[in-house]
Amino acid sequence: MSTLMKLGVVKVLTNQGQGCKIAACTFVQNRNIAGKSLRSSLPTPPPKPAPFDYVNKDYTWLRSLFDRTTHRFDENSKVVVVEGPVAVGKTKFAAMLAEDLGMKHFPEANMDIHYIRPNGCDLRMFDDQIPEDTRTFDHVNFNLCPNHRLAGNYQIMMYIARYSQYIDALAHLLNTGQGVVLERSPYSDFVFLEAMYKQKYISRAVRQVYYELRAESLEELMRPHLVIYLDLPVPKVQEAIKSRKLDHEVNGRALTTQFLTEIETQYKNKYLRDISTHAELLVVEDIERLNFDQYTEREEPKMKDWRLPREVDWADQRMLYTNQKFFLMNLFGIPKLDVPELLTSADDAYERIKVIESHPKFAYMEGYNEGGTLFKTKMSKYTEYI
Numbered sequence: 108m109s110t111l112m113k114l115g116v117v118k119v120l121t122n123q124g125q126g127c128k129i130a131a132c133t134f135v136q137n138r139n140i141a142g143k144s145l146r147s148s149l150p151t152p153p154p155k156p157a158p159f160d161y162v163n164k165d166y167t168w169l170r171s172l173f174d175r176t177t178h179r180f181d182e183n184s185k186v187v188v189v190e191g192p193v194a195v196g197k198t199k200f201a202a203m204l205a206e207d208l209g210m211k212h213f214p215e216a217n218m219d220i221h222y223i224r225p226n227g228c229d230l231r232m233f234d235d236q237i238p239e240d241t242r243t244f245d246h247v248n249f250n251l252c253p254n255h256r257l258a259g260n261y262q263i264m265m266y267i268a269r270y271s272q273y274i275d276a277l278a279h280l281l282n283t284g285q286g287v288v289l290e291r292s293p294y295s296d297f298v299f300l301e302a303m304y305k306q307k308y309i310s311r312a313v314r315q316v317y318y319e320l321r322a323e324s325l326e327e328l329m330r331p332h333l334v335i336y337l338d339l340p341v342p343k344v345q346e347a348i349k350s351r352k353l354d355h356e357v358n359g360r361a362l363t364t365q366f367l368t369e370i371e372t373q374y375k376n377k378y379l380r381d382i383s384t385h386a387e388l389l390v391v392e393d394i395e396r397l398n399f400d401q402y403t404e405r406e407e408p409k410m411k412d413w414r415l416p417r418e419v420d421w422a423d424q425r426m427l428y429t430n431q432k433f434f435l436m437n438l439f440g441i442p443k444l445d446v447p448e449l450l451t452s453a454d455d456a457y458e459r460i461k462v463i464e465s466h467p468k469f470a471y472m473e474g475y476n477e478g479g480t481l482f483k484t485k486m487s488k489y490t491e492y493i
Contacts, residue, residue, distance in 0.1 A: 140183055140208060140286075140333075155179050158283035166282065166429040171422035179284025183208050186280060186329070187288045188386075190295055190378075191337035192370055193362065194347035197290045200337060205288040211279055215290035216272040218245040221264055226468045236462045238455040250359035253303070253366075256448050259313030262300050263320065263449070267439055269293040273328055274435060278428040281421070293325060294382055298373035305369045308361070312446040324438040329412040329424065330385045336374070341367045384408050 156179055159166065166174070187210065189201040198214060205212035222230040222243050234242040244257040252258075269292060276287040300317050303309045339347070344367055348356050356362055379388055385408055407414075415421050427435070443449055451459075463469055 140185060140187075152181065155181070155284055158285070161278050161282035161429045166422075166426050168422070168426070171419070171426070175418055176281055176421040176425050177418060179282075181284060183210060183286040184280060184284050185210075185286045185332040186276065187286065187333045187335065188292045188295075188331045189288065189290050189335050189337065190292075190374065192339055192341075192344045192367065192374070193356075194344060194351055195337045195339045196347075197337060200335075201288045201290050204335075208286060208288070210286035210288050211276075213272055213276055213287060213289045216265070216268040218243070218261070218264065218268065220268045220271060224469075225473045228466065228468050230463070233459075233462055233466075237459045240451050241455050241459040247355045250355040250361045253306070253308040253359075253361035258303065259309040259317075259446075259448050262296075262303060262309065263313070263317055265299070266293055266296045266317065266321065267436070269296050270324060270328075270439075271432075271436060274428050274432050277329055278425075278432070281425040282429060289331075292331065293321075293328070294330065295374070295378050297321065298370050298378055301373045301377075302366050302369035306363070306366050310446070310448065313448060316443050316446055316449065320439055320441065323441070324435070327427070327435055327438070330382070332410065332413065333387045333389065334379070334382050335389050336379060341371060385411060 156174070158179070159174065187204070187208075189197050189204070191197050201214075202212050204210075222245070224230065231243045231245075240256065242257075244255065244261045248255065249258055249261055273289065273293050276289055279285065280287050297317070300309070300314060304311075304314050341364060345362075345364070348362060382388065387409070415424065
């Protein structure tokens with residue numbers, strides 16, 4: 108990581124020639140990513156349209172006639188994903204990278220997206236009042252008790268959390284032109300599922316459901332431009348885990364040598380091999396040699412998701428991630444009645460709902476209170492989860 112930062116992150120090739128236009132699209136691919144040092148040495152770029160307020164407004168077909176998506180793009184309008192084993196330093200690296208590139212940093216998705224509600228309440232506070240099968244279960248619980256009945260449901264919900272965050276990242280890029288840096292993604296989430304399965308933390312049936320949901324949902328996303336893998340041998344990972352002194356990691360039963368080794372195996376033998384057919388895959392020292400402009404042929408698999416031929420195609424993708432996140436998240440609403448560990452009894456579910464809804468903060472729907480309902484015409488637009 109220090110080597111990369113000494114290089115200025117993106118001391119990239121200085122030849123900034125433009126690539127070829129594709130069909131009727133006005134966007135011309137930029138061949139490199141530019142960091143602070145390079146941007147400061149170049150002429151001031153022409154002004155771009157102001158970012159679109161996608162959180163509160165819909166991007167409609169009519170608006171797309173006047174607000175072109177690619178007019179906000181520049182050389183840093185990219186999706187960058189930082190991957191690596193546990194405790195390798197992804198958060199610090201991704202934050203520094205995003206700051207240098209002028210991109211938005213998305214910290215790693217976690218179960219907070221499911222448990223912390225818009226009214227500020229954390230659903231974990233109800234755990235001692237509700238049946239065990241309906242309680243929250245996050246990474247802390249998993250590290251301490253990886254064979255728990257809820258472990259399989261936890262990993263599926265982690266995939267959903269990463270999926271939700273990735274939609275947000277795509278919406279941000281397409282509506283603002285600002286690139287994004289994420290820590291892990293829904294594309295790599297399966298490495299944890301496979302490690303859990305190999306250690307018999309989850310059943311074959313849960314694994315099958317996971318891949319059914321993955322197949323149903325993943326094709327709706329646009330794959331990243333760049334994946335940076337921070338490599339660290341398992342013995343060094345174990346040292347890093349001990350160094351950060353988190354009790355649930357150090358004294359938990361999940362992060363065994365076999366579990367960490369399987370994560371590394373799945374990363375290197377499966378994920379990195381598969382994602383490299385589309386994205387650039389780099390070790391940190393290689394980032395200065397990026398050249399995205401070499402992939403312009405229609406049948407070239409690399410960067411295929413980002414070579415849309417017409418402006419209307421960009422508008423369609425932008426409308427999908429801006430306006431229709433709710434429908435994308437509904438892809439996970441597939442009932443699976445033959446996997447017991449993914450089911451909760453009706454009685455237990457009722458007890459949970461009764462306890463939560465008795466709390467004063469849950470007396471009203473989000474955005475509502477005891478007064479002013481006459482003038483309320485719509486609910487919040489934004490969808491975090493389902």
